Ligand code: 0L1
């Protein structure tokens with residue numbers, strides 16, 4: 001079944017509302033059988049336009065499903081991407097409020113900052129030349145679907161589950177990030193991984209994104225997670241330590 005523009009707009013409104021109210025909704029693919037990944041990206045763009053109309057500014061992109069394990073879990077062969085706005089950025093050491101989210105989880109990532117536009121098929125060297133920084137980062141994901149369950153089209157429409165991100169101190173982009181030990185402590189949980197788990201190299205994730213979306217100078221790009229995500233709960237402290245890139249963290253409060 002092909003889906004018309006007004007239905008896509010309606011679905012964008014539903015997902016935007018779910019994110020704003022922090023109330024999960026049924027998967028949109030249940031109502032629109034045959035919803036495609038392309039439909040998902042069209043809905044994502046429409047829902048981002050709603051945010052921009054409220055004054056949010058796009059400041060970057062994220063890659064999701066970058067580990068083989070997650071791709072298998074969702075049944076896809078390539079990563080997905082989502083959009084990052086200034087309202088999603090939490091300062092290092094800041095607070096994430098449970099009340100603003102449905103069922104948030106956190107994952108350890110590596111983030112690049114672009115000083116020049118980047119698009120098309122690019123080599124790792126070309127991608128690196130377009131960057132002026134790299135840092136340790138945490139992404140908070142929060143599916144707007146009930147029970148954190150979705151199809152590929154659903155999760156793409158839902159901005160690849162992204163809700164917040166936290167950036168550490170910027171380092172020289174030529175820092176070798178091919179195989180860095182990454183240890184995330186979230187409450188009592190400890191997750192340990194390597195940056196190599198991010199599509200074999202975080203720079204390859206940046207290249208893969210540039211081949212699909214034109215990236216703008218000044219944007220940040222979250223390259224994907226190196227371990228499974230951890231559920232957040234009020235009272236938790238979350239800290240990620242990445243070898244040579246240092247630490248980044250936040251605390252979790254109940255909020256209102
Ligand atoms: O950033 C991610 O890898 C998450 C992508 C969407 C799938 C999920 O919510 O786990």
Ligand code: MG
Pocket residue numbers: 062063064065107109139141224225
């Ligand atoms: Mg992620």
